[in-house]
Amino acid sequence: MDEIYLDNHATTRTDPRVVDGMLPWMLDEYANSGSTTHAPGRRVAAKLDECRANIAKQFGTEPDGIVFTSGATESVNLAILGVALHPRQKRRKIVSVVTEHRAVLDPLKRLERFGFEVIRLGLETQDPATIGMLKIDEVERAIDGDTALVSVMLGNNEIGTLQPFSALSAICRQQGAILHTDATQAVGKVPVDIVGIGADLLSFSSHKFYGPKGIGGLVIHPDSMSLPIQPQILGGGQQQNLRSGTLNSVGVVGTEIALTIAIETMVEETARIASLRELLWSELKKRIEGLRLNGPLWTGPLRGQQLHGQQLHGQQLQGQQSSRLQPGPTDSGSHSVAGLHPARLPGNLNVCFPRVDGQSLMLRVPQLAVSSGSACTSAEPLPSHVLMAIGRSEDEARGSMRFGIGRFNTESEILRAADVLGKAYEDLSRFVA
Ligand SMILES: Cc1ncc(COP(=O)(O)O)c(C=O)c1O
Known part of the structure; x- marks a missing residue:
């Protein structure tokens, strides 16, 4: 396998x-x-x-x-x-x-x-x-x-x-x-x-x-x-x-x-990884009706611009602990690579599969190394605190999966992953009314 x-x-x-x-x-x-x-x-x-x-x-x-x-x-x-x-x-x-x-x-x-x-x-x-x-x-x-x-x-x-x-x-x-x-x-x-x-x-x-x-x-x-x-x-x-x-x-x-x-490789690597993320998302959506994205969209207007415009109240305080002097550049400046939307890490995809439990789905795709939450907390059978914090219900959080796409992943791996997940989801959803 x-x-x-x-x-x-x-x-x-x-x-x-x-x-x-x-x-x-x-x-x-x-x-x-x-x-x-x-x-x-x-x-x-x-x-x-x-x-x-x-x-x-x-x-x-x-x-x-x-x-x-x-x-x-x-x-x-x-x-x-x-x-x-x-x-x-x-x-x-x-x-x-x-x-x-x-x-x-x-x-x-x-x-x-x-x-x-x-x-x-x-x-x-x-x-x-x-x-x-x-x-x-x-x-x-x-x-x-x-x-x-x-x-x-x-x-x-x-x-x-x-x-x-x-x-x-x-x-x-x-x-x-x-x-x-x-x-x-x-x-x-x-x-x-x-x-x-x-x-x-x-x-x-x-x-x-x-x-x-x-x-x-x-x-x-x-x-x-x-x-x-x-x-x-x-x-x-x-x-x-x-x-x-x-x-x-x-x-x-x-x-x-x-x-x-x-x-040194950030510009090309980001573009490649972000396109693999896009491919995985679109291939999964084709196969799974009602699939939902967890977290921000990576297309559309830049959110940073509205945040930079915030006016701060009050005056500079005396007796500051922090001695930083220069104001930072804009967020889009500090996180941006040409072509990358600055709202989300390029290799991250987190999706909610409707009506099924993420752990059960994972058991049906043993060839995939993915996570149903944060790896560091996956010993605990609790729904992800991050997904709950962005408004997902307990069931939705449990029905979610996190993908981390990286340097060594290929397009054929992404297509295969979408395929096995699509099939496993179809099988599993037969058991849920
Ligand atoms: C955001 C974040 N902070 C801290 C850590 C802990 O990193 P390490 O296990 O390398 O100490 C991790 C690891 O998953 C992480 O994702």
Whole structure:
């Protein structure tokens, strides 16, 4: 049975070019980069400096603005707990969104137990062009002078929505709140420049963009280098004490190669992947009557334009924590690749199959690797919190499937996937009245 992997939001295949580039740093140059008393250690340290500088440049920051971690979960924990629990932090409010990943939601629950007020914003549920997006007037009401941190995902891992960051960043700047973005799904798929986005902190995981697992990072805006962040892992004091532990040199090398490839090939790859998404959507619609799209449309007028026009109220506050100076460019500027609609990640498709259960449908297509929700929460038999937040009923959420199309998928795989799903749906729907 030929398997078709369409779960590229959960993880991606490590690109063979990345593996090739990593091998010498496992087999030959394996010294600890902290062992600068000897030549092998210094060679690894020099390579890591070079990779750090290149990675920093791709994100629009300085080399010291990259803290390597074990992945996005650790980066997000460092950002959220590190900012909120720093002894100099006097503000007691955190603003986030109901559709965040568990890596964000769970640290927020912990902060609530420590006495923080956590506001979880809802999202647009009606307008097909902006479904799953923040409502900027609600954001404005939620963020005030007591807000320590705002954490909003850049691209959603289930429905692919890209958020209006320039408007959000302007509000945070005005109130002096630190802005963190979980950019795990967006990095390598859309341009992610921390200055353009206007966030202070940004989390990523390399295995989501064809790099190795077990490595990621927290990116710090060049003007926010002195933000007070409490380290969460203590030990040898590596990475300016922000994250102790021997650097994963092989992972850093792999990250640098993966990111470089992703950025160099983004324009063509985005166009190809977006057209495969379009093909899958149209082929599924042909076969399944009443199939519904979960999340925003990727055609039609750009939603960003209406959001950029929002006027902000109030004056610049004194005593801001955040030191970002430049206003970010427009959202369509910060996420756009020529031809890509900036509302949704190019490889994301999430659909609701009428009258059937997504898990039962998946059991009938064992050759397809897809997800009926977020892979990270699929051990729980709960309907997706993201689909519920955009107004789907429990049954609709359970009847939904997420496809993540990636670099290694082909047109023939997409056609085959539509075919087997169409047939499986027909079979299954015979059993439901
Ligand atoms: C949006 C988002 N944030 C965080 C994570 C956690 O990433 P990792 O498991 O690499 O730490 C994921 C993984 O699925 C994700 O999609």
